[in-house]
Amino acid sequence: MLFWQILIDGFAISSLYALGATGFALIFGVSGVLNLSHGALMVAAVVAAWAAGDQLHAGPYAGAGLGVAVGFGATLLTYFLIVRPLQQSRKIREEEKEIFILTATLLWGIMIQELIAYLYTNNAKTVAPIVQGVVRIAGVRTPSNEIFTAVVCWLVIGVLWLLVNRTRAGKAVLAASMNPRGVTLLGIELSQIYIAVWAIYGALVGIAGVLLGMFLGVSSYSVGPLTASAFSIVVLGGLGSVSGALIAAYVVGYLETLTAYLVSPAYRTIPALLLLVAVMYVRPRGLLGRR
Amino acid sequence: MGAYSTSRILLIALGAIVLASLLPLGVSGYILGLLTIAYYFGVFAMAWDLLFGFAGEVNFGPTFLIGTGAYTAGILDNLYQPPIWICIAAGAFAAVIGGVVLALPALRVRGPYFGLTTLVAVLILQNFIVVDASLTGGEIGLTVPDVITISDARNYEIALWFMAISGAILFALARSPVGLILQASGQDAVQAGALGFNVTKHKLTAFIISAFFSGLAGAMLVFYFGSASVGTLVDITVGVQIIIAAVLGGRRTILGGVLGAVFLIAMSEALRPIGDLANFVVFAMALIVVLLFPGGLFGLLTRSRENG
Numbered sequence: 001m002l003f004w005q006i007l008i009d010g011f012a013i014s015s016l017y018a019l020g021a022t023g024f025a026l027i028f029g030v031s032g033v034l035n036l037s038h039g040a041l042m043v044a045a046v047v048a049a050w051a052a053g054d055q056l057h058a059g060p061y062a063g064a065g066l067g068v069a070v071g072f073g074a075t076l077l078t079y080f081l082i083v084r085p086l087q088q089s090r091k092i093r094e095e096e097k098e099i100f101i102l103t104a105t106l107l108w109g110i111m112i113q114e115l116i117a118y119l120y121t122n123n124a125k126t127v128a129p130i131v132q133g134v135v136r137i138a139g140v141r142t143p144s145n146e147i148f149t150a151v152v153c154w155l156v157i158g159v160l161w162l163l164v165n166r167t168r169a170g171k172a173v174l175a176a177s178m179n180p181r182g183v184t185l186l187g188i189e190l191s192q193i194y195i196a197v198w199a200i201y202g203a204l205v206g207i208a209g210v211l212l213g214m215f216l217g218v219s220s221y222s223v224g225p226l227t228a229s230a231f232s233i234v235v236l237g238g239l240g241s242v243s244g245a246l247i248a249a250y251v252v253g254y255l256e257t258l259t260a261y262l263v264s265p266a267y268r269t270i271p272a273l274l275l276l277v278a279v280m281y282v283r284p285r286g287l288l289g290r291r
Numbered sequence: 292m293g294a295y296s297t298s299r300i301l302l303i304a305l306g307a308i309v310l311a312s313l314l315p316l317g318v319s320g321y322i323l324g325l326l327t328i329a330y331y332f333g334v335f336a337m338a339w340d341l342l343f344g345f346a347g348e349v350n351f352g353p354t355f356l357i358g359t360g361a362y363t364a365g366i367l368d369n370l371y372q373p374p375i376w377i378c379i380a381a382g383a384f385a386a387v388i389g390g391v392v393l394a395l396p397a398l399r400v401r402g403p404y405f406g407l408t409t410l411v412a413v414l415i416l417q418n419f420i421v422v423d424a425s426l427t428g429g430e431i432g433l434t435v436p437d438v439i440t441i442s443d444a445r446n447y448e449i450a451l452w453f454m455a456i457s458g459a460i461l462f463a464l465a466r467s468p469v470g471l472i473l474q475a476s477g478q479d480a481v482q483a484g485a486l487g488f489n490v491t492k493h494k495l496t497a498f499i500i501s502a503f504f505s506g507l508a509g510a511m512l513v514f515y516f517g518s519a520s521v522g523t524l525v526d527i528t529v530g531v532q533i534i535i536a537a538v539l540g541g542r543r544t545i546l547g548g549v550l551g552a553v554f555l556i557a558m559s560e561a562l563r564p565i566g567d568l569a570n571f572v573v574f575a576m577a578l579i580v581v582l583l584f585p586g587g588l589f590g591l592l593t594r595s596r597e598n599g
Contacts, residue, residue: 034403085582092585095478098402099349100581103538106531107578114571224527228410235407270418273411277396280408284400 004138006254006261012146014253015153016211020226021233021245022157023204029177029240030197033083033101037109038205039226041078045071045209046218047116050125060130064210067127071206072199074112079198082108109223117220126217127210149211156207157246160200173197177240232276238289247287251275297466304546308455312448320443327443327515329549329556330450334457334508336537336548338501341461344543345470346497347477348397352409353505353533355393358416358525360386360506362427365519368435375437379510386506387499394498398491410527417525432520439514446515453511454549457504462545464500473497474543539577541587550588 020042027033035041049067052058058066082104086092092100129145136142164170176183176193184190212218218226233252237244252272260268279286315323339353364382367373396408420427427433440446464470476483476490484490513519523529536555540547555573562569584591 082578082582089585096585099343100585102349102406103534104578104581107535107574107581110528110531111571111574111578114568114574118567118571228414228527231407232411235404239403266422267418269414273414273418276411277408277415280396280400280404284404 001139002261004140006257008137008140008142008146009261010254010257012150012215013257014250015150016208016215017229017233017253018246018249019153019156019204019211020208021230021237021249022160022242023201023208024230025234025237025240025242025245026177026204027197027201028234029242030173031083031087031194032098033087034098034105034231035078035083035201036102036106036227036231037078037082037112038230039223039228040109040112041071041074041202041205042209042212042226043116043218043220043223044074044112045206046127046213047120047125049127049210049213051120053128054125060128063127064130064214067210067213068203068206071209072202075202075205076198078105078108079195083198084194109227113220113223120220122220124217124219125213127213129214145214149215152207152211156204160204163200169196232272236276236279236286238286241286241288244286244288300546304458308451311451315444315447323443323447325556325560326553327447327450328512329553330454331508331512331515332533332536332552332556333454333549334504335533336540336552337458337461337545338504338508339533340537340540340542340545340548341465341473342497342501343537344545345465345473345477346494347474348494348497349402349406350393350409350501351406351527351534352393352411352413352530354525354527354530355409355412355416356386356389356502356505357509357529358413358420358521359389359509360502361509361513361519361524362420362433363506364510365433365435365513366426368437368514369433372436375439375514378437379507379514382510382513383503383507386502386509389506390498390502391495393502394495397498398494413525413527413530417521420521420525428520430521432518432522434518435513437514438517439511449511450515453508457508458546458549461500461504465543465545469493469496535574535577539580539587541589544587544589547587547589550592554588 020038024035024038027035045067048070049063052063052066053060083101086097086100086104089097089100129143129148131144131148133144134141135144135147162170164174172183172188173193173196175186176188176190176197180190183193212226229252233248234245236252237246237248252275255272255275256268259271311326314326335353335357338356339350342348342350360382362382363385364378367381368375368378393409393412397405400408421430424430439449465473472483472488472493475486476488476493480490509524512524516523532555533552536551537548538551539554540549540551555577558573558576559569562572565572580587
């Protein structure tokens with residue numbers, strides 16, 4: 001009974017982690033950017049979906065749609081307003097750009113967080129789920145929403161896989177993540193690839209955010225922990241490796257669920273953090289890292 | 292920056308300290324209290340700049356060192372009530388040990404990986420403090436029975452001179468050959484090693500010095516507040532503010548950290564009338580500085596041509 005409960009709950013949470021971290025891994029792999037406003041963008045999507053349902057009385061589908069749209073828009077705004085100007089800046093030395101992007105996205109994330117707290121307070125917000133009701137799986141009462149979350153996550157990840165591995169544009173993206181200079185030599189505009197990757201990332205952020213809002217709910221305080229969990233999943237899996245991030249998401253998700261059920265919810269995040277430290281000592285490039 | 296600008300910087304800094312030391316004569320206790328906190332934060336930012344700006348270590352967890360120092364001092368005072376200076380010394384010592392622990396992964400992993408290790412170190416410390424509430428006061432915080440002094444002016448002076456002395460030591464260190472070697476090993480560890488410098492030894496030194504000042508300032512701050520809590524000393528947002536102060540003031544300048552810290556606190560105070568939106572505006576201004584003036588406030592003031 002407990003076994004099945006952990007298995008089902010852990011699966012749903014891990015799928016959500018996987019979707020959230022995939023986009024984060026993708027933009028690092030292709031453009032070398034660690035986006036520390038990741039959590040803030042997800043929270044922005046949740047709050048938009050919540051506001052649509054709660055204040056504009058929109059239906060769940062319209063609310064979810066608006067949430068995804070806001071997540072998408074905010075992500076592209078991040079790219080055009082923060083990341084691209086820094087990448088193209090002549091005032092900053094090449095080797096220092098990484099730390100400037102880290103600092104700027106961190107600031108940007110806090111700005112979004114403060115703005116959300118100002119406009120909609122710090123209270124936790126839960127988005128009305130699209131699917132309601134409860135089903136029994138192996139004797140465990142499971143909210144249909146949990147199954148819906150896992151299914152949507154895997155559908156989106158599947159579509160992403162097809163996009164990257166089976167389309168021409170996707171293959172260009174994959175090539176850019178392996179060797180940016182080689183791609184430009186083949187006559188492919190690198191800046192177009194960056195925009196495409198950020199657009200994909202934006203869609204992932206929006207979808208993952210809205211699902212998170214339906215499943216667990218967020219508040220403006222979730223910004224930091226969300227970024228940290230995406231960051232640690234991606235490092236655990238190996239920076240730049242999307243499949244590594246997927247595996248790591250399940251490791252972290254199940255480790256957290258196991259601890260919450262078997263030890264105490266207060267210790268939920270600790271084993272995953274310790275594992276992370278251990279992996280970095282023994283295998284700094286992560287589970288499937290290339291470098 | 293040549294020797295000329297160094298001496299000019301020192302002259303300006305000395306003038307600023309003299310001016311600042313006159314403030315208690317004409318300014319209210321409230322403002323002195325704000326500046327006292329700003330000065331301690333200035334020390335945090337300077338210590339962070341030594342590690343990041345010079346040794347090139349992306350340290351997202353300055354509060355790991357600060358929190359270690361602060362809580363060691365606070366817990367010691369709570370349990371045995373030795374003289375305050377013993378508590379503060381113990382805090383600084385514990386932070387140095389913390390710095391060595393933090394340095395171990397830094398000698399193995401680099402860049403974002405090390406950044407994450409430091410982030411994790413903060414989260415683990417935070418979890419430990421919250422879970423071990425009987426010793427640390429948990430989420431509510433730890434109240435210490437002693438304070439350095441209750442006089443605003445006296446506290447202000449202590450903070451000012453502590454900041455001035457720490458700043459002078461860190462600045463001298465950064466401009467010394469040791470600072471140059473640190474900078475070299477931060478930019479290209481392999482080449483610095485090939486030139487015959489012991490990169491490991493220098494990096495470890497940087498960690499120990501940075502940890503010493505962070506822990507010392509953290510422990511003193513505990514006896515200024517009369518309490519220690521996760522929200523004021525350990526939380527990642529505190530670390531973020533320190534990083535922002537250092538970057539805003541100007542990286543690789545050491546003294547810029549003080550400028551950034553005073554600026555941050557002054558701005559959030561000046562913008563208090565607009566209420567909750569104040570933080571948003573402060574961070575937006577910080578972002579604009581980062582985007583448009585990568586040299587920071589210090590770079591603007593000295594108009595250094597460092598980055599061309």
